[in-house]
Amino acid sequence: MTEQTGSDIIYTKVDEAPELASASLLPIIRAFAGAADVSFGTKDISLAGRIIAAFPEGLSEAQRQPDDLAELGELVKSPDANVIKLPNISASVPQLVAAVKELQSQGYALPDYPEDPQTDAEKAVRARFDAIKGSAVNPVLREGNSDRRAAVAVKNYAKANPHRMGAWSKDSKTKVSSMKGNDFFSNEKSSTITDSQAGAAKIEFTHATGAATVLKGDFQLPKGTVVDTTFMSVKALGKFLAEQIEETKADGTLFSLHLKATMMKVSDPIIFGHAVRAFLAPVFEKHGPALDAAGVNPNSGLGAVLDRIAEMHNSAEIEADIAAVMATRPPMYMVNSDKGITNLHVPSDVIIDASLPAVIRAGGKGWGPDGNEGDTNCVVPDNSYAPVYEETVNYFKETGALDPSTSGTVQNIGLMAQKAEEYGSHPTTFEIPAAGTVTLTAANGDVIHTHNVEAGDIWRAASTKEAPIRDWVNLAISRQKAEGCQAVFWLDANRAHDAELIAYVTPMLEAAGVADKFQILAPREATRLALETIRKGENSIAITGNVLRDYLTDLFPILELGTSAKMLSIVKLMNGGGLFETGAGGSAPKHVQQLVEENHLRWDSLGEFCALGESLKFLGETKDNARARIIGEAVDAATQGILDNNKSPGRKVGQTDNRDSHFYFALYWAKALAAQSDDADLAAHFAPIAKTLAENEDKITAELAAVQGAPADLGGYFHTDAAKTTAVMRPSPTLNAIIG
Numbered sequence: 001m002t003e004q005t006g007s008d009i010i011y012t013k014v015d016e017a018p019e020l021a022s023a024s025l026l027p028i029i030r031a032f033a034g035a036a037d038v039s040f041g042t043k044d045i046s047l048a049g050r051i052i053a054a055f056p057e058g059l060s061e062a063q064r065q066p067d068d069l070a071e072l073g074e075l076v077k078s079p080d081a082n083v084i085k086l087p088n089i090s091a092s093v094p095q096l097v098a099a100v101k102e103l104q105s106q107g108y109a110l111p112d113y114p115e116d117p118q119t120d121a122e123k124a125v126r127a128r129f130d131a132i133k134g135s136a137v138n139p140v141l142r143e144g145n146s147d148r149r150a151a152v153a154v155k156n157y158a159k160a161n162p163h164r165m166g167a168w169s170k171d172s173k174t175k176v177s178s179m180k181g182n183d184f185f186s187n188e189k190s191s192t193i194t195d196s197q198a199g200a201a202k203i204e205f206t207h208a209t210g211a212a213t214v215l216k217g218d219f220q221l222p223k224g225t226v227v228d229t230t231f232m233s234v235k236a237l238g239k240f241l242a243e244q245i246e247e248t249k250a251d252g253t254l255f256s257l258h259l260k261a262t263m264m265k266v267s268d269p270i271i272f273g274h275a276v277r278a279f280l281a282p283v284f285e286k287h288g289p290a291l292d293a294a295g296v297n298p299n300s301g302l303g304a305v306l307d308r309i310a311e312m313h314n315s316a317e318i319e320a321d322i323a324a325v326m327a328t329r330p331p332m333y334m335v336n337s338d339k340g341i342t343n344l345h346v347p348s349d350v351i352i353d354a355s356l357p358a359v360i361r362a363g364g365k366g367w368g369p370d371g372n373e374g375d376t377n378c379v380v381p382d383n384s385y386a387p388v389y390e391e392t393v394n395y396f397k398e399t400g401a402l403d404p405s406t407s408g409t410v411q412n413i414g415l416m417a418q419k420a421e422e423y424g425s426h427p428t429t430f431e432i433p434a435a436g437t438v439t440l441t442a443a444n445g446d447v448i449h450t451h452n453v454e455a456g457d458i459w460r461a462a463s464t465k466e467a468p469i470r471d472w473v474n475l476a477i478s479r480q481k482a483e484g485c486q487a488v489f490w491l492d493a494n495r496a497h498d499a500e501l502i503a504y505v506t507p508m509l510e511a512a513g514v515a516d517k518f519q520i521l522a523p524r525e526a527t528r529l530a531l532e533t534i535r536k537g538e539n540s541i542a543i544t545g546n547v548l549r550d551y552l553t554d555l556f557p558i559l560e561l562g563t564s565a566k567m568l569s570i571v572k573l574m575n576g577g578g579l580f581e582t583g584a585g586g587s588a589p590k591h592v593q594q595l596v597e598e599n600h601l602r603w604d605s606l607g608e609f610c611a612l613g614e615s616l617k618f619l620g621e622t623k624d625n626a627r628a629r630i631i632g633e634a635v636d637a638a639t640q641g642i643l644d645n646n647k648s649p650g651r652k653v654g655q656t657d658n659r660d661s662h663f664y665f666a667l668y669w670a671k672a673l674a675a676q677s678d679d680a681d682l683a684a685h686f687a688p689i690a691k692t693l694a695e696n697e698d699k700i701t702a703e704l705a706a707v708q709g710a711p712a713d714l715g716g717y718f719h720t721d722a723a724k725t726t727a728v729m730r731p732s733p734t735l736n737a738i739i740g
């Protein structure tokens with residue numbers, strides 16, 4: 001299942017579609033790299049693997065697994081790190097509960113997820129689950145800043161083979177709506193920690209009566225750290241959501257809510273819960289205490305609410321009330337209209353980085369309950385980054401859709417290392433119990449920030465360390481030098497946090513003598529400029545904080561390439577190692593569903609191919625390993641071959657799928673290795689392999705095609721059966737024999 005470190009490169013074991021792809025691709029990688037004496041180990045960071053590792057006590061010796069994530073978390077701090085990181089599930093509560101249930105059904109004696117822990121023992125179990133919940137992997141591994149861009153070959157391919165784009169009409173009613181005040185954006189305070197303030201800070205809540213509780217002690221703030229505190233008023237949020245529901249109805253559009261409940265695993269499920277409450281407000285007014293008593297938790301989504309209500313003695317009455325309320329509400333943007341899964345069903349079904357670009361790519365359209373496309377009100381409660389989407393929507397309404405065949409590209413340099421900014425804030429995010437004040441006090445007693453809050457408000461602190469900030473600015477300088485194109489820091493001088501960052505950025509750019517090569521623009525203005533720039537066919541580097549790194553590396557690739565799966569995603573680790581993420585997107589649960597139903601896997605492994613090439617070349621460079629460099633360059637040639645010959649997966653059953661693309665990848669990789677002249681032994685080894693693969697092309701593709709169309713059995717969803725998965729993903733005996 002997992003293997004010890006000591007391998008040259010670690011390939012992560014994840015979940016869903018990318019993990020299925022690995023069952024087919026990794027044996028090819030291992031066979032080819034093995035011939036060049038490059039070894040690949042694996043580390044299990046899947047949701048199921050992390051659950052198993054966290055609860056060893058009820059498990060047999062054979063069932064137990066080591067904590068691979070913790071090991072990897074250490075590895076990425078070492079100069080030897082070379083990790084290929086595939087996207088993994090960042091689990092919402094419903095996903096976590098489902099994964100535990102599946103493991104239990106497979107004989108794993110695991111505790112249930114305690115929804116409402118009461119005893120100390122339950123609270124301890126809950127704390128262990130909470131560490132697995134949400135985006136629990138990426139922040140641990142990201143000990144460096146992010147460099148995401150489309151490789152030149154990928155971009156050229158997209159221009160030559162433009163994907164379908166929905167048309168934008170000037171009178172589209174699609175819009176982005178966010179709070180006008182009392183949100184995280186408007187309440188933000190930010191400071192840079194001085195020498196005398198450095199050390200363990202404290203976050204304290206003081207009740208209106210004067211009683212104080214420490215929400216978090218030992219909040220480490222070294223000198224130079226930019227620390228932000230802010231809160232969202234729950235009253236203002238409730239009012240905003242109620243207005244949006246009414247406004248959507250008046251506009252005749254679909255109601256859609258876009259959050260990041262995975263990365264923002266404490267705040268955003270709460271906001272999601274408020275939206276569920278707002279949508280069903282009359283039901284919660286009438287049945288509130290009974291629903292509470294029954295353990296109905298809107299933060300887990302409408303799906304979980306309905307499931308719990310179905311178990312109540314007066315379920316029929318409540319369900320009738322829900323139906324009556326829904327009849328008065330605007331139609332909802334649907335995740336799956338065939339199955340009646342709405343936008344509010346599961347907090348992890350609509351994740352803003354992927355969901356809003358999909359609406360924008362479609363020309364401002366979302367799916368309605370009737371199965372038809374419609375204009376939609378995209379509700380993004382906090383106003384920190386909503387202007388990026390609002391400006392994009394406005395720009396396309398004014399000027400029409402982007403043309404991918406002529407568009408330039410927006411690359412991204414993202415400040416991400418060491419849990420930077422909002423994405424590191426979950427240990428310091430609190431749902432405030434009562435009216436009072438929250439204070440952040442430095443180690444030396446200086447009161448850094450104070451906020452007056454009310455019951456239910458969501459308060460948070462986020463911090464960004466000095467070394468990551470400086471590393472990020474330096475990375476931006478070197479990337480701008482390499483590309484020579486427009487480069488923009490997406491920072492708003494009028495936002496508290498951004499102003500502190502600008503105080504680092506400007507002197508560094510001046511000291512390096514490159515200030516004239518960069519602009520600093522607020523997100524809205526930067527969005528407009530980036531869109532105008534790529535429309536002209538030119539390129540731009542967006543240098544952003546962590547959240548915009550995430551949002552923009554889906555938004556622009558989805559517009560330019562049709563998907564973010566094809567991105568090169570490099571994390572130059574601050575201690576010298578390399579982390580190569582595959583693509584910028586996620587784990588595509590819909591793809592697994594399609595595989596199970598009709599044995600077609602439309603997952604595109606181009607992100608894995610790009611990461612593999614980079615990882616091997618990095619090994620070649622850092623370890624002076626000539627063969628690693630040679631096979632890495634051959635990977636790039638194979639990737640080019642996949643693009644040139646159109647061997648990426650199609651969407652429909654019967655078309656080329658993920659497994660076919662891996663066969664062609666092996667064929668082109670072997671050909672490139674046979675053709676190179678830097679290492680005669682390697683060329684001699686791969687020449688017959690290339691020949692045999694080529695000679696058997698028809699036979700292999702026929703064997704692969706033969707399995708498509710019928711259902712496939714993986715023996716599980718979160719914790720699949722290894723033998724069954726191999727059987728499904730490696731159905732060509734001819735290919736398997738050649739790969740050996």
Ligand SMILES: NC(=O)C1=CN([C@@H]2O[C@H](COP(=O)(O)OP(=O)(O)OC[C@H]3O[C@@H](n4cnc5c(N)ncnc54)[C@H](OP(=O)(O)O)[C@@H]3O)[C@@H](O)[C@H]2O)C=CC1
Nearest residue numbers: 087088089090262351354565585586587588590602603604
């Ligand atoms: N780095 C990481 O670890 C990340 C993990 N995630 C996790 O992934 C899960 C799903 O998140 P979601 O927001 O739906 O994002 P996904 O990126 O998984 O899905 C969005 C859509 O993008 C398309 N897509 C993404 N990758 C590929 C690929 N390689 N080949 C072809 N199409 C692709 C698919 O479109 P279509 O179905 O139309 O083909 C897919 O439905 C969540 O659990 C989330 O937490 C999300 C982002 C990053």
Ligand SMILES: O=C(O)CCC(=O)C(=O)O
Nearest residue numbers: 090135138262263550584
């Ligand atoms: O870690 C996650 O939950 C998602 C990460 C992500 O979307 C990204 O980095 O682009």
Ligand SMILES: [Mg+2]
Nearest residue numbers: 353550554584
């Ligand atoms: Mg993302």
